[in-house]
Amino acid sequence: MMHGGGFGGGMGGGSMGGGGMGRMGRRLGMDDEGELGSVYNHRVVTRLLSYVLPHKGLAIMSLLTMLVTTFTIVAQPWIIKLAIDELVDTGEQVNAGEQATVGALAFVMVLFAVNMGVRFVSNYMYQVSLARVSQGVLYSLRTRIFGHLQRLSPSFYDRNEVGRIMSRGQNDVNQLQEFLNLVVSSLADVLSLGGIVIALFLLDVQLALITLTVIPVLIGIMLIWQKIAWGTFMRVRQAISVVNANLQENISGIRVVQSLNREETNMERFDEVNNGHLEANLHASRLSAALMPTVEILTAIAIGLVVIFGGRQAINGTMEVSVIVAFVLYVQRFFDPIRNLTMQYTQFQRAMTSGVRIFGLLDTPVEVKDKEDAVDLPPVKGAITLEGIRFHYVPEIEVVKGIDLTIQPGETVAFVGQTGAGKTTLVALLNRFYDVTEGRITIDGYDIRDVTQDSLARQTAM
Structure with a gap:
């Protein structure tokens, strides 16, 4: 488990755990072949x-x-x-x-x-x-x-x-x-x-x-x-x-x-x-x-x-x-x-x-989609802020627990932790593959949920 402290821009309180993206919730999928x-x-x-x-x-x-x-x-x-x-x-x-x-x-x-x-x-x-x-x-x-x-x-x-x-x-x-x-x-x-x-x-x-x-x-x-x-x-x-x-x-x-x-x-x-x-x-x-x-x-x-x-x-x-x-x-x-x-x-x-x-x-709804009034993200300078974010793949099994993190433009930050600590999950949240369940993530002051996914994807890389 990764606790707060010192990734370039000061990771605040909170923790990540429980794991790898997608390893939760398999039992919630399609299983009706016999119907x-x-x-x-x-x-x-x-x-x-x-x-x-x-x-x-x-x-x-x-x-x-x-x-x-x-x-x-x-x-x-x-x-x-x-x-x-x-x-x-x-x-x-x-x-x-x-x-x-x-x-x-x-x-x-x-x-x-x-x-x-x-x-x-x-x-x-x-x-x-x-x-x-x-x-x-x-x-x-x-x-x-x-x-x-x-x-x-x-x-x-x-x-x-x-x-x-x-x-x-x-x-x-x-x-x-x-x-x-x-x-x-x-x-x-x-x-x-x-x-x-x-x-x-x-x-x-x-x-x-x-x-x-x-x-x-x-x-x-x-x-x-x-x-x-x-x-x-x-x-x-x-x-x-x-x-x-x-x-x-x-x-x-x-x-x-x-x-x-x-x-x-x-x-x-x-x-x-x-x-x-x-x-x-x-x-x-x-x-x-x-x-x-x-x-x-x-x-x-x-x-x-x-x-x-x-x-x-x-x-x-x-x-x-x-x-x-x-x-x-x-x-x-x-x-x-x-x-x-x-x-x-x-x-x-x-x-x-x-x-x-x-x-x-x-008819399965797209869970992560643009708001009707979403705007294009301007050319980014690189200021990233995570404000009290929480996230779970499955209800009641929280993976990211109250993370606060600020990354200044030009800084290089490494997420290090044991397997299943939530490193991939955090990167996925930054790219808005998922929406946080609490808190918010901003880039240059823009909440990533308020900008179009296309303009965000054009300016990020994995």
Whole structure:
């Protein structure tokens, strides 16, 4: 601890202690990787829309082309039904010894080709326009975050690990960017489901009701799966955050690590957290892998119901074969949107949580900033005065305790003391990286809080 007395210009009473800049308050930082938000957060969505508006033309194009793509997907089985009907009619004409007409069949085949062509073009435009909007939003968010991080005070970095800040700028931004894709793809899935259900009931109401009896079973399985998968996917998120933080700390502190010969110890610690990340990912992969066979089994059951009940009606002559084929094709397309929507539910929650964290970071106030009436510091002569200054990184743990010091122009003053005495803190206060909690610091009679930071920085050096 350094006590008053004799640094060139007479350091008065008071003391410094408790230490190095930024070593206090790590526990006050960001530590919410395991949190999962609601599916919809109005504040996040509203602010995200402000980033989408500059790309509203592309966003509208993406929505319109998505609608066209969804329509072509739903229409395809119906066109195949029409083609089968025409083939059956043609066969009946041949069997009856009549002249077969292929004009209607040719029209259906052309219609099928046009549908496929429109689907290809619309899907391409949909994917490209959505990607451009998403990447534009990602670019704007990262630029905004980087600019804000440049302005934040050093006290923010004292409280937050760099690895977690990097997670905000990378992982959370990517997650929020995917939210746009999720919104459009979820809308497409809902419209596709609606179109398929309408088509099924238009084809045959009784068979549609029989086929849809497997839906409650699927929904129940999905709800159970989601409840189990939630914790697993959160562990993956927590694990990668820990790996990033551990990696960053070891790289930034590599000199200390090597000087203390801690390579082996740090490798063991990193292997532990890295293995935790591996196990979490493998468990998540096993859960995801279990979902697909479940959907396939239910799809097979639904198709079996169509074949059994529809085939019986076809044998009795009360149902056309083309209707059974269309039913089978629609059933194959029916379960994928349900599975997608179930998995996207958790993704929506993660995206909303990422949005809360990102905009929370962007809303973090700059603690050291210029007053509205701040003036430029004139060319300095070098008279520095510390008047009863006190400072703490963490409330109730005071680092600088009532320091009085006067340094005359031209004097050379050295701060000497043991590690953690507060030497770096005092220099940081002189450069106004932090504001004192009590007292004031003046240069040539100007309180450094009354001058612009830019004019102060131009005339100081470290």
